[in-house]
Amino acid sequence: xxxxxxxxxxxxxxxxxxxxxxxxxxxxxxxxxxxxxxxxxxxxxxxxxxxxxxxxxxxxxxxxxxxxxxxxxxxxxxxxxxxxxxxxxxxxxxxxxxxxxxxxxxxxxxxxxxxxxxxxxxxxxxxxxxxxxxxxxxxxxxxxxxxxxxxxxxx
Amino acid sequence: xxxxxxxxxxxxxxxxxxxxxxxxxxxxxxxxxxxxxxxxxxxxxxxxxxxxxxxxxxxxxxxxxxxxxxxxxxxxxxxxxxxxxxxxxxxxxxxxxxxxxxxxxxxxxxxxxxxxxxxxxxxxxxxxxxxxxxxxxxxxxxxxxxxxxxxxxx
Numbered sequence: 001x002x003x004x005x006x007x008x009x010x011x012x013x014x015x016x017x018x019x020x021x022x023x024x025x026x027x028x029x030x031x032x033x034x035x036x037x038x039x040x041x042x043x044x045x046x047x048x049x050x051x052x053x054x055x056x057x058x059x060x061x062x063x064x065x066x067x068x069x070x071x072x073x074x075x076x077x078x079x080x081x082x083x084x085x086x087x088x089x090x091x092x093x094x095x096x097x098x099x100x101x102x103x104x105x106x107x108x109x110x111x112x113x114x115x116x117x118x119x120x121x122x123x124x125x126x127x128x129x130x131x132x133x134x135x136x137x138x139x140x141x142x143x144x145x146x147x148x149x150x151x152x153x154x155x
Numbered sequence: 156x157x158x159x160x161x162x163x164x165x166x167x168x169x170x171x172x173x174x175x176x177x178x179x180x181x182x183x184x185x186x187x188x189x190x191x192x193x194x195x196x197x198x199x200x201x202x203x204x205x206x207x208x209x210x211x212x213x214x215x216x217x218x219x220x221x222x223x224x225x226x227x228x229x230x231x232x233x234x235x236x237x238x239x240x241x242x243x244x245x246x247x248x249x250x251x252x253x254x255x256x257x258x259x260x261x262x263x264x265x266x267x268x269x270x271x272x273x274x275x276x277x278x279x280x281x282x283x284x285x286x287x288x289x290x291x292x293x294x295x296x297x298x299x300x301x302x303x304x305x306x307x308x309x
Binding site: 077078080081082083084085086087088131134135138139141142144145146148149150151 | 255256265266267268269270271272273274275276287288289290293294296297300301304
């Protein structure tokens, strides 16, 4: 449990920091006069909060939640009794649910259906490609192991 | 160095004889290695509380179960007073390999691995014992077996 909390906290902190850094870079590059507020946040998102500063704080926390979700969901891969295809599906469902929810809030993706669908489809396609490649690699490795083990048994 | 195998009904257990015309450093090293492999033993306690010494050669698998570490031999299961990583360090050089976060097995006792359609990797030992391998350890098992094969040929 201690390890879970540590991993969750570390990934939350690192992701928040990374999000803060990226937002800072975007604002420095895109908004050199610092007159138009935070350009890294969509106006629709900022409108959900009483002030831009609170929106910015929540934005950073949401990056932390995304990071912690990815890190904690990865624990599913440590349960050997669950096949890795099932593990990957569970991982995909958890991470995509959280990420889609957050990106809808941050970037108002639901207002742009084609962008929303392509983002989700891209994430799904990445997972499918990863699963296929991994399955084929595992199958090949296991074939070699079985051949080596049976040779050993015969000799 | 010649390695000869002799089978005869007069032998009741495996005997290893190291023969040379003098007791050289090489002979000492070989004997030392053999002692290291075969003399390593740990005390274990079975389910009924009986204690016995388990020799390295007897160990099929060692795994953690809650706070305990269990050593599996052909005779049964024994609880040992060691952490899994300590056992891994002690046994690592002698054909043991980690197959998951909670288990190490004797690589020479592996019969086969089986990949299911859902991606579960089942390991079957020669004794019939079945367990599961984590995906990230499959490549390490292959590597170790391949290395042994190459060393055996050299």
